[in-house]
Amino acid sequence: MAVYFSIFLVIVTLVTGIVWVADKFYLAPQRRLKLATAQSQCDDTLSEEAIASITEPSAIVDTSVQIFPVIAFVLVLRSFLYEPFQIPSGSMMPTLLDGDFILVNKYTYGLRDPVARQKFFEVSEPERGDVMVFKYPVDPQIDFIKRVIGLPGDRIIYRNKQLYIKPACSETASECPEFEPVVQNFQAKGEYDDGISDLSRYSSQMPEKTHEILVDGQTLPRKANYFKQAGTAADEFVVPEGQYFVMGDNRDNSLDSRFWGFVPEENIVGEAVAIWMSFDFERGPDSFLPSWIPTGVRFERLGGIN
Template identity: 75%
Template sequence: MAVYFSIFLVVLTLITGLVWLADKFYLAPQRRLKLADAQAQCKETLSEEAQAKLAEPSGLVDTSVQIFPVIAFVLILRSFLWEPFQIPSGSMMPTLLDGDFILVNKFNYGLRDPVARNKFVEIGLPERGDVVVFKYPLDTKIDYIKRVIGLPGDRIIYRNKSLYIKPACTDTHSDCQEFKQVEQTFVSNGDYSDGGIELTRYSSAMPNKTHDILVNNQILPRTPHYYKQAGTQRDEFVVPQGHYFVMGDNRDNSLDGRFWGFVPEENLVGEAVFIWMSFDFDRDESSVLPHWVPTGVRFGRIGSIN
């Protein structure tokens, strides 16, 4: 849907822009000439109503001229600076909840054209711990949001619900590191649940960012379903060059890179940086209102994303 909207926005901007140019450099001067000719043929000064009618553009032209600056501004803002997204699931709990509305920074990782998504300005690349929106590799029409765990060349192990990272390096580097476990510190129990099962909340200390995660200690890891990469164990992943390994913060309820592989750099949309609104949709089946009508506003969630 987002792809189609981008195409529609670009086409609408081009059409209204062409009409705006035609009016500015041809149609408007022609109307002024027509008004001057009409005035010259009349002995008396034309009424204001007659002058306005002669100088008035057609409805299509007038509408295009009025909306073109607005459409162009929206296109630039949405394509190159910021884009709003809604969180549709709980795979990123507790960082993001279903009903959160976020802003995604689209220039941190370089500028891309809004249709073919070819990068034309290099600015930066994701870091471990960034929360990113990307095109789902198995269906690029779908936008996903997860956290970056592995950078190109990293080796990642997710074993017994613990995360181990070996940063990328070359054999010529003397500072190559071994696998290091990401420290998880217990925070609380009972704040979140999944299907009635209590989830445990931990603080996960990534190499350059600390964030909270949720773990369901009552189920086993779904290791047999993990993405199979040649030359590695089932719970080990070597991130290819130009790709990223991502996971959801709700570890046992997230369809992420453990199951389908890696995110190509060209699939990145941007970094999720801010929650600008958050709605609660806690409505039971007996309610006469549809499920998409909010039951409340979670003002306390508005702010930066860690």
Template identity: 75%
Template sequence: MAVYFSLFLVLATVVTGVVWVADKFYLAPQRRLKLADAIAERGDALSDEAKAKISEPNALTDTAVQVFPVIAFVLILRSFLYEPFQIPSGSMMPTLLDGDFILVNKFNYGLKDPVARNKFWENGLPERGDIVVFKYPVDPRIDYIKRVIGLPGDRVIYRNKSLYIKPACQPTDDVCPEFEQVVQDFESKGEYVDNGFELTRYTSNMPNKTHEILVNNNTLPRTAHYFNQAGTQRDEFVVPTGQYFVMGDNRDNSLDGRFWGFVPEANMVGEAVAIWMSFGFERGEDSLVPDWMPSWFPSSVRFSRIGGIE
């Protein structure tokens, strides 16, 4: 759907832009000449209404001229700077909740054309710990949002609900790094519930970024369903060149790289940087919205969630 909208936006900008240029450099001067000729021919006998009819563009041209700057601004903003997205699930809880509306910075990872998505300006690459929106590798028509865990060349192990990272060895390293466990500090339990089980909240201390995660200690790891990469153990992942390994912060409720593999750099859309609006959809005795209302209808505005994303 996003691809179709981008295509429509580009086409609308081109069409209205052509009309804008034609009106500015040809149609408008022609109308002014016609008005001057009419005034010279009829003088004071020419009414204001007749003058306006001669000098004003037709409805279609006028609409295109008025709309073009707005559409062009939206195209530039959405394609090269920031694009809004809605969080549709709880896979990134507690960092992002269902109902959060976020802004994605598309400039941080370089600029791509809005239709074919070919990069034409390098500006940076995802870093470990970034929350990224990307085209789902299994179906690029779908946008996913996860956190970058492994960079190209990294080795990542997710075993017994603990994360281990061995950063890629760089040419400047005298000694190549070894595996290090990402320390998870206990925060709370019971704030979030999944299928009747209380989720445990931890602070995950990644090498360059600290964030919170949720773990369901009542479920077994789904190792048998993990992505099967040749030459590695089932719970180990070696990130290929030019690709990234991503996971959801809600560890046991996220369809992420553990199950389908890696995200090519070309699939990256941008970095999630802020929540600009957040709606709650709770129902029950304390809700102001009756139960018979559709589930998509918000019951509250979570103003406290508006702001930057860690």
């Protein structure tokens, strides 16, 4: 849906822009010339109604001229600066909750055209720990949000609910790093649940960023469903060049790179940087309100994303 909206926005901007240019440099001067000719042929001053009938543009032209600046601003803002997204699931709990509305920085990872999504200006590359929005590789019509775990060339192991990272090492390096566990410090249990059991919250200390994750101790490893990569163990992954390994912070309730593979660089949308609104949808069983109507605003969640 986001792809179709981008195409629609570009088309509307082009059409209204063409009409705006045509009116500014041709149609409006022609109307003024017509008014001057009409006035020169009349002995009396033209009435306001007559002047209006000559100088006023058609409804299509007037509407295009009025909305073009707004549409063009929205296109630039959405395509190259910031785009709003809504969090639809709990795969990024506790960092992001269902009902959070976030802003995604579209220029952090380089500028792309809004239709073909070809990068035309380099800015920076994703870093470990970034919360990234991207086109789901299995179905690019769907936007996913996960945390960047592995960069191109990294080796990743997720074993017994413990994450290990071996950073990429060039062939010319004299000494390469070994696998290092990502330190997970227990914080609390029972603050969140997945409908079956309480989840344990940990502080995960990645090399670049520290963030919180949730782990379900009762969920067994699902290595049989992991993405199959030739030459590696069932729970080990080697990130190809130009691609990224991502995971949800809600470790046992996330469909991520462990199951479908890697995110190509061309699928990247941007970095999630802030929560600008957060609605609470929790309600009692006796509530008569439809499930899509929020029951409150979580003002304490507004702000930057770690």
